[in-house]
Amino acid sequence: MKKSTLLLAATLSTVTAVSMADNSFYDKARVINSQPLYETVRVNHPEERCWNERVEHRGGSRSDSYTPSIAGAIVGGVVGNQFGKGKGKDAMTVAGVLLGASVGNDLGKRPGRSYVTSERRCESVDNFREHEELVGYRVKYRYNGQVFHTRTSQDPGKFINVRVSVAPTEGANYDFREYD
Structure with missing residues (x-):
């Protein structure tokens, strides 16, 4: 992407943010429903398994x-x-x-005598375990008579903070200057 395009996008987003900051406010909305969201997570806990093995040793020539x-x-x-x-x-x-x-x-x-020893052998074995992990909440809330949905990282409780932005509808001729 060209630098001029990036600069233009950054400028427009800054102007929009400043404009919205002048015409937005924070309020509380009533939570209708909040459901926890779980995700199945698979984790490997490798284990070392060991056993004793009989090993026969043959003597070399005498x-x-x-x-x-x-x-x-x-x-x-x-x-x-x-x-x-x-x-x-x-x-x-x-x-x-x-x-x-x-x-x-x-x-x-003639080969010498053979003999048997017990040697310990070990190997690493994958041991996968699955568990449910809380990843967030699906929240249904009502603000000003309308129902909205969102996803949050924490349970919001009875109320959720919302940002309300006010702007005229498209095609209206307006500016953001304050009048007394």
Whole structure:
């Protein structure tokens, strides 16, 4: 909007307000009916819900070292040496070493023991609640024999203040100067 249009609108509203101030007054009107107005309001009250959960933990491999393989080879060699005779004794010892090393390697890579713990888990859950909230009053009042309606923020009681403006009807030639 142009500045000149805004300036014109502001000037006209000021002139109108000043003119009306000269020809208006305040009075009381009788309230016929006053009804409270309610609005349903929905409010979120988030809640934290927690529970205990069982969690299973599996142990990793027991060892990444060569110790199980070496120990298996030694035990396998000793056992193999007990069964052979002559040149077969050497073959049984070698077979025992290889088999023992393989078994030791497999045992070393076997997972450790698993165990279960209880861990607390929590989450936020929306919890909406609705309630009625007073937002104002619908007021029906009578002034000078005529019935009017309005909305107020407070209950007016038996009477409501009104501003009365007096002006000639359209087309009349008048000015606002005071005459003695």
